[in-house]
Structure formats: C-alpha cells, structure tokens
Amino acid sequence: MDPIADMLTIIRNGQAVGRDTVKISYSNIKFNLAKIFEREGFIQKAEKKGSSQKPVLILTLKYMEDRPKITALKRVSKPGQRIYKKHNEINKIKGGYGESIISTPKGLMTGEEARKNKVGGEYICEIW
Secondary structure, eight states: OOHHHHHHHHHHHHHHTTOSEEEEEOOHHHHHHHHHHHHTTSEEEEEEESOSSSOEEEEEEOEETTEESOOOEEEOSBTTBOOEEOGGGOOOSGGGTSEEEEEETTEEEEHHHHHHHTOOEEEEEEEO
8 A cells, every 4th residue: 555645545536526624644754745735835734633642634625716726646656666866857847837746865845945955865746
C-alpha cells in the first residue's frame, strides 16, 4: 500500500463529490504534505485532531465559484519505481500554475524551493 497515493485519492474523491472536509489517517509525511498544499493555496486548512493514540488529519478543501481549487493531483514516485531529480532537473509545472513536491534531505519542499536551495530528492507528486 502507498499511503501518499491513498491521501491524494481521498482528496480527489472528496472534491469530486463536493465535500467541505476530508478525514485522513495521520502520519508526519502526510501532515507535512498537507501543510505545503495549505501554504501554496490549494486547500484552506490542514489540522491534526484526535487522541495521541489515533490521530487523524482533517483537510478543509478549497473551492472557487463551486469548482475545486485543485484541478489534478498526480503521484510521480511510487513504491515500485522511485523517481529522483537533481535540483537543475526540476521543471515548472503547467507554466508555473502548479507545484511539484520534492522529498529532500532538508524535508519536504516545493520544486521552486528545491531549485532555490540547490537540493534534489525524491519527486513525490505534482499538483495543479
């Protein structure tokens, strides 16, 4: 199983049916990924709720004129085939309208941040 792909599918499905919030099982990487989505304006809010034994991640989805803010989410690096990129190989997504998410030794960051910091890593996903 791929927990990141499951998270992206839950977000896609939630927006397809017009949900305001979606609930996802918590992990640090999912939380950090959701915080990047929030910072870049693709979702309204990402928060951890529940007990310390069984926390969940609550994402408040963002809509503009009854249309989802996220047009597409694409998982790039998968457990069966990992994709790694150097900082100079990271391209803009959809002419700068989208973002790529890279897992670097300095933590998760957008493709733009990775290029600025001159650090590469695993190419997790694309969002636009």
